[in-house]
Amino acid sequence: MIKSSKEKGKASKARLLTLAASEFSRRGYHDTKISDIVAAAGLTQPAFYLYFSSKEAIFIELTQAFHNRMxxxxxxxxxxxxxxxxxxxxxxxxxxxMFFEFLAMEPDLTRIGLFVNPNRAQIRADMVRMVRDNLVKEQQSGYFRSDLDMEFVAECLVSMIEQLTETRLLPGLSSAGHLATQIVDLLLNGMIAE
Incomplete structure (x- = not known):
């Protein structure tokens, strides 16, 4: 079957995004060059510019994809x-x-979104805000103690997710299910033996 030029274009753009994610993840934003991305993709620099206006544009598309999914x-x-x-x-x-599975399934995107992005503090702040908003609604529904500061709980939860993603999930030392079970058990059941 012969691919149309539109299908080839979609495939080329997807390949550029995947390989750019890999390069940014390994090298960081500043040390990655467009020439690195196109060489890895087996494309030319003019082909790159058909889809992206700059290195910043492809990086923004990757970080936005991470942020939207998150x-x-x-x-x-x-x-x-x-x-x-x-x-x-x-x-x-x-x-x-499910959240940890997403992070594990897209390790390059995860590294970019959580650790490489120069704007990672803003992504983290957005995560904390969204988690806090959920927790406050759930607290108002009576699921959690009314005396808990849900901003503090959200900060703790997001910090745990970030740290465990970097030290356990991405290196393959713990599965998504194991991490989720341990965090939820700790936060909901505590550490004191019954």
């Missing part, structure tokens, strides 16, 4: 206000596992 996952993790209390643990664990 936002969707966090928005979809909100507990239903009618959920039975006994289902809360499993629901939160499942949603957190």
């Amino acid at each position: 936002r969707t996952l966090i928005e979809n993790s909100l507990l239903d206000s009618a959920m039975e209390q006994e289902n809360v643990f499993e629901h939160i664990k499942t949603k957190l596992k």
